[in-house]
Amino acid sequence: MRKALGRFASGVTIVTTAESESEDNVHGMTANAFTSVSLDPPLVLVSISTRARMDTKIAETGRYGVSILAGDQEPLSLHFAGGTQQPDLVRFVWRTGVPLLEGALVHLACTVIDSHPAGDHTLHVGRVDQLWYDDGRPLVFYTGSFRALELQGRDDGWGF
Ligand code: FAD
Numbered sequence: 001m002r003k004a005l006g007r008f009a010s011g012v013t014i015v016t017t018a019e020s021e022s023e024d025n026v027h028g029m030t031a032n033a034f035t036s037v038s039l040d041p042p043l044v045l046v047s048i049s050t051r052a053r054m055d056t057k058i059a060e061t062g063r064y065g066v067s068i069l070a071g072d073q074e075p076l077s078l079h080f081a082g083g084t085q086q087p088d089l090v091r092f093v094w095r096t097g098v099p100l101l102e103g104a105l106v107h108l109a110c111t112v113i114d115s116h117p118a119g120d121h122t123l124h125v126g127r128v129d130q131l132w133y134d135d136g137r138p139l140v141f142y143t144g145s146f147r148a149l150e151l152q153g154r155d156d157g158w159g160f
Pocket residue numbers: 012023025026027028029030031032033034047048049051052053054055077078079080081082083085087090141
């Protein structure tokens with residue numbers, strides 16, 4: 001499964017949640033099992049391992065943030081995956097009471113509307129309450145490695 005599905009290139013996100021608007025209560029983790037689900041209403045989902053602390057945290061708070069990482073944020077993705085710790089790089093901004101990572105390309109503040117058990121993961125479907133985005137290059141994950149995105153042709157791909 002890992003070798004086959006690792007050939008589906010993805011971006012990298014940090015999923016965050018907090019019981020209250022205080023930095024002491026924030027919990028974050030790296031996730032690439034993130035997808036857009038619906039435009040109207042605006043829904044996304046994250047697939048979280050039942051072994052991750054995040055799974056229980058989201059069930060408790062009923063809200064989560066998704067920060068889609070920029071190309072220079074690989075150290076943060078390692079930090080929030082339990083790898084090399086870089087606490088000095090971690091800075092949160094708050095949107096509608098949800099913590100998000102400073103410097104990310106996109107911020108989504110979500111309220112959980114459904115959580116589906118799915119094997120050893122839980123699919124947490126979130127309604128997007130507020131979003132924000134910036135231009136820039138994303139961090140890319142492919143075959144278990146972090147990559148940079150290389151543009152082919154013209155950089156105006158919104159015509160579909
Ligand atoms: P922990 O392992 O306890 O914490 C995660 C890390 O975040 C720790 O290093 C901790 O120091 C740091 N941290 C947490 N809160 C804060 C805070 N407030 N301030 C500073 N640091 C903090 N797992 C999935 O379930 N789904 C996925 O889609 C997924 N995708 C992944 C994609 C990539 C590219 C990688 C590298 C890993 C992915 N993982 C995924 C694995 C997941 O990131 C790890 O298993 C993670 O350790 C699980 O986090 P946890 O909730 O158990 O918390």
